[in-house]
Structures are given as C-alpha cells and as structure tokens.
Amino acid sequence: MKKTNYRLHYIVLMIVGLLLSCNNEERLETTTIQESSIELKSSYNLLDITPNVYHDYFKQTEHSVGFSSLKASSLSEHSVVERINIKDEKKEARLSINNKDIDNFVMSRIISKSNSSDIYGKTVRFKIGKKSNSEKNTVTSSETEVEMYVPELVEITNPKIESEDDLFPICYYEDFVLEWNADPDNEEGLVVIAEYFGNNAIPQNSNNEHILNTDVIDVDDGHIVLNNDLFKDIPNLSIVHLVLLRGNVTIQEIEGELYKFFAESHVRLPVILVKDLNTIAKE
Amino acid sequence: MKKLIFCINAILFVLLLQSCEGISPGSNPPTCEWDEENQVVFYDLQLSFPSGLSNWHSNLIPIDNIERSLINILEVNSNTGSSSQAKISVTMKSDGNSCIGEKSVAFMKGASEVGISNIVVPFVSNAVFLVEVTVGIRTDTFVNTVGNGNYYHVMWSGAGNDPNGGIVGNISGTKITYGNINGTTSIVISKDGSYIKNGKRIYM
Numbered sequence: 030m031k032k033t034n035y036r037l038h039y040i041v042l043m044i045v046g047l048l049l050s051c052n053n054e055e056r057l058e059t060t061t062i063q064e065s066s067i068e069l070k071s072s073y074n075l076l077d078i079t080p081n082v083y084h085d086y087f088k089q090t091e092h093s094v095g096f097s098s099l100k101a102s103s104l105s106e107h108s109v110v111e112r113i114n115i116k117d118e119k120k121e122a123r124l125s126i127n128n129k130d131i132d133n134f135v136m137s138r139i140i141s142k143s144n145s146s147d148i149y150g151k152t153v154r155f156k157i158g159k160k161s162n163s164e165k166n167t168v169t170s171s172e173t174e175v176e177m178y179v180p181e182l183v184e185i186t187n188p189k190i191e192s193e194d195d196l197f198p199i200c201y202y203e204d205f206v207l208e209w210n211a212d213p214d215n216e217e218g219l220v221v222i223a224e225y226f227g228n229n230a231i232p233q234n235s236n237n238e239h240i241l242n243t244d245v246i247d248v249d250d251g252h253i254v255l256n257n258d259l260f261k262d263i264p265n266l267s268i269v270h271l272v273l274l275r276g277n278v279t280i281q282e283i284e285g286e287l288y289k290f291f292a293e294s295h296v297r298l299p300v301i302l303v304k305d306l307n308t309i310a311k312e
Numbered sequence: 313m314k315k316l317i318f319c320i321n322a323i324l325f326v327l328l329l330q331s332c333e334g335i336s337p338g339s340n341p342p343t344c345e346w347d348e349e350n351q352v353v354f355y356d357l358q359l360s361f362p363s364g365l366s367n368w369h370s371n372l373i374p375i376d377n378i379e380r381s382l383i384n385i386l387e388v389n390s391n392t393g394s395s396s397q398a399k400i401s402v403t404m405k406s407d408g409n410s411c412i413g414e415k416s417v418a419f420m421k422g423a424s425e426v427g428i429s430n431i432v433v434p435f436v437s438n439a440v441f442l443v444e445v446t447v448g449i450r451t452d453t454f455v456n457t458v459g460n461g462n463y464y465h466v467m468w469s470g471a472g473n474d475p476n477g478g479i480v481g482n483i484s485g486t487k488i489t490y491g492n493i494n495g496t497t498s499i500v501i502s503k504d505g506s507y508i509k510n511g512k513r514i515y516m
Binding site for chain 2: 102187193197234268
C-alpha cells in the first residue's frame with residue numbers, strides 16, 4: 030500500500046510538472062544576456078477581443094500573400110513590402126496579383142511607390158491556380174480568384190508633426206484625441222497600439238519593460254477619443270509609440286489548404302506621454 | 313490494478329502532450345523562438361543633434377553635429393558624475409504567420425553587440441520573415457546650460473521594415489530637458505513650446 034502511495038505521489042508530481050511546462054503564456058522573466066545588454070520583460074494587453082479581420086492576420090495558414098507598409102515617423106515616407114510565402118514543392122502553382130504573374134513564391138521585397146499605388150485604396154485581385162501539365166503557361170479551370178479592398182495608406186493628422194521641432198510631442202493621456210486620413214470605403218476599422226519600450230523622458234525613471242496595449246477603432250471616420258486604458262501600466266513621462274494600423278485580411282481554403290491574403294499599412298508616432306500635468310514646466 | 317494505473321497514466325500523458333501543441337491550420341501560430349542571431353544595420357547612419365547642447369557636450373561630438381557611430385553614442389560620457397544613462401533599445405517583430413512574438417533588448421555602455429552602424433540582435437528561428445525593427449537611441453544625461461532645466465539628453469527614434477533588417481540611418485534627434493522644479497522632477501518645454509491635451513495644443 031505504501032509503495033502504491035509513493036507511485037501515486039510520483040504520478041501527481043509528474044502531471045503537475047507537465048502542466049506547468051505547457052504554459053503558453055508570454056514568459057515574463059527578465060534574462061540578462063550580459064551586464065551591458067538586457068532583455069526587456071514584455072507584456073500585452075488587448076482592450077477589445079471582439080472577432081475582426083485583424084485577428085485573422087494571426088491565424089496560421091499554409092500559404093500567405095500580402096503587403097505591409099510602415100511609416101516610421103510622421104515625417105517619413107511609407108515603405109511598402111510585398112511578402113509571399115507559397116509552398117510549391119511540385120512547381121505547379123501559379124499566382125497573379127492584379128493580373129500580373131508572380132514568379133518567386135517565397136520572397137519579401139520593398140516595392141516602389143508607383144507599384145504600391147495599385148494596391149492601397151484599391152480592390153486587389155489575387156489569383157491562385159495550377160499550371161497545366163501539357164502547357165506550363167496556361168491556367169487550368171481550378172483557378173481561384175480572391176478580391177479584397179485594401180484601405181488607403183494610413184496617416185496621422187493629429188497630433189500633427191510638421192517639422193523636426195515637433196518630434197516627440199508632449200501629450201496628455203486622458204481623452205487623447207487621435208485623428209487620421211479617413212477612408213469611408215474601409216469597413217474593417219483600424220487598430221491602435223500604445224507601445225512602450227522602457228524609455229522615459231527622465232532617464233532615471235526608465236525600466237526594463239516592454240508594454241504593448243492594443244485597441245480596435247470600429248469606424249474609419251478619421252477621429253477618435255482613445256480609451257484611457259490604452260495607456261494602462263505605462264509610467265508618467267514615458268516615451269510611447271502610438272501605432273495606427275488599418276488593412277484587410279481574407280483567409281480562403283483552396284483545394285484543402287488555407288491561403289491568407291492580407292494588406293496593411295501603419296504609422297508610428299513617438300510621443301512623450303504625460304499622466305501628471307504637474308510634471309510639465311515651462312522654460 | 314497495475315495495468316489499469318499504467319493505462320490511465322499513459323492516456324493522461326498523451327492528453328497532456330497534446331495540450332502543449334496548438335499547431336493546426338487556422339489556429340494561432342506558435343510563439344517565436346529567438347535562438348539565432350542576426351544584425352540590424354543602419355544604412356548611412358547619420359544621427360543629427362538638435363540645437364541647445366551644452367559646450368561640454370558640443371566638444372565631444374563631431375563638428376558638423378552629426379554622429380555616425382552607435383558606439384560613440386554609448387561611450388560619450390556626461391559631466392554629471394553619475395553612471396551613464398546612454399542606451400539603445402531594439403525591438404524585433406516576426407511576421408505573425410509562422411510564429412507570433414517580439415523581442416526587445418536594451419544595450420548600454422560597453423555592449424559588445426553594438427558596432428559602428430550595426431547591432432547584433434537575437435533572431436527568430438521559426439519564422440519565414442522578420443517584419444519590423446524599432447530602435448530607440450538615447451545619449452547620456454548632460455548638465456543643461458541653454459534655457460531652464462537642470463539636465464537634458466538627446467533621443468532618436470527609428471524603425472524599418474526592410475526584409476534585410478536595415479533601418480534608414482538619417483534620423484533627427486530631439487533634446488529632452490528636465491529638472492527639479494518646485495520639488496517635482498518635471499519635463500521642461502521651451503518658451504514657445506506646448507503640450508497637447510484633448511487634441512489641442514496648450515501653450516503654457
């Protein structure tokens with residue numbers, strides 16, 4: 030009986046150990062690589078978990094085709110990257126975007142402004158098919174076409190940054206008004222992110238945390254008062270990147286495999302976030 | 313009885329192992345594994361300094377007020393007598409399809425990973441593409457001699473989505489001034505400066 034009890038204890042311990050090892054949550058421990066380099070502790074907070082197309086972006090699919098654009102600051106230009114990852118071991122796939130054939134099925138490349146003007150603010154046509162056996166350049170009847178509206182490249186218009194002197198605007202966090210170029214044809218809303226990298230305007234108040242708070246803007250009308258919780262856990266006078274993103278995602282099953290078609294653009298706006306107005310003084 | 317316990321254990325074990333997976337089509341991708349190394353490269357690194365630097369600081373930077381070395385940003389010491397506050401923080405994001413995750417690392421004075429115009433960073437091993445790199449660069453804290461405020465530092469912010477991990481290196485710096493004002497450590501805005509509240513600029 031005693032021997033059986035020991036075995037049971039062992040089994041229970043093993044199960045608890047396995048359960049702990051299966052924890053999929055973000056690891057929150059800080060690891061020191063060297064004294065002079067520190068890995069930041071990351072935490073994420075989703076304010077709106079209502080299903081939307083932006084959640085589909087993070088669905089795992091066998092294949093993906095799309096576009097991503099970054100405007101690194103309000104004074105920068107958009108940099109548009111085309112990303113294609115189609116597994117085609119049999120060398121029989123055929124892909125076209127807006128009727129232009131794509132030859133390279135695993136690639137990531139910056140595209141020109143003129144090429145990106147055919148994507149953003151337009152309905153984009155993706156065609157997936159197979160080359161026929163007899164003639165490699167013709168398309169079989171199994172071709173699938175996916176049409177998707179891609180919203181205009183997003184721009185933040187308030188807080189407005191017009192010159193280098195305006196960089197790092199000092200912004201009070203409560204009832205934060207954010208404005209952008211509205212796209213009435215965008216039915217998918219936008220995503221707004223407050224991202225903190227541990228930097229503070231008062232260097233001694235910096236820490237080793239990386240906080241990423243995310244919310245969804247339902248209507249693309251160019252104006253919103255942000256939820257105060259977007260800045261939750263971010264200390265007073267922190268350097269915060271406001272990220273505004275919009276796009277579209279379609280997941281389509283074609284011949285038993287999932288294809289993700291996506292296009293998004295986003296802009297970064299670094300600000301100094303004020304939570305206590307008493308900590309602003311005039312020169 | 314022994315066979316029964318063995319069978320129950322085996323079933324439990326298989327069930328628990330399955331709960332660790334979560335990689336099936338249409339589900340969320342796994343967490344990224346950052347067990348490789350790569351370089352973030354600044355193309356034509358030119359970190360321009362703003363006006364209003366102290367004479368002490370001006371004497372330590374290039375005469376054209378443009379820094380072309382990340383190492384210098386970390387190594388140039390201030391005259392405050394405190395330990396260096398200079399820092400470069402780098403955040404990498406994966407493509408979100410093969411795996412989900414980000415990695416943020418901060419580099420301080422003496423970091424061997426930081427080169428003149430490149431930084432060795434952790435790199436994801438189970439994603440096809442790296443999507444975005446964000447960099448924040450800060451000088452050490454200097455004693456302020458132009459305008460009010462006891463101290464200042466200069467900040468640069470950059471980001472890139474170049475598939476090769478590059479960032480456009482021509483970045484303008486901003487002077488951030490602060491000090492102990494009436495017993496409170498405060499940020500100091502310039503004479504004609506403002507802050508933004510409810511979408512409107514407030515001039516103090």
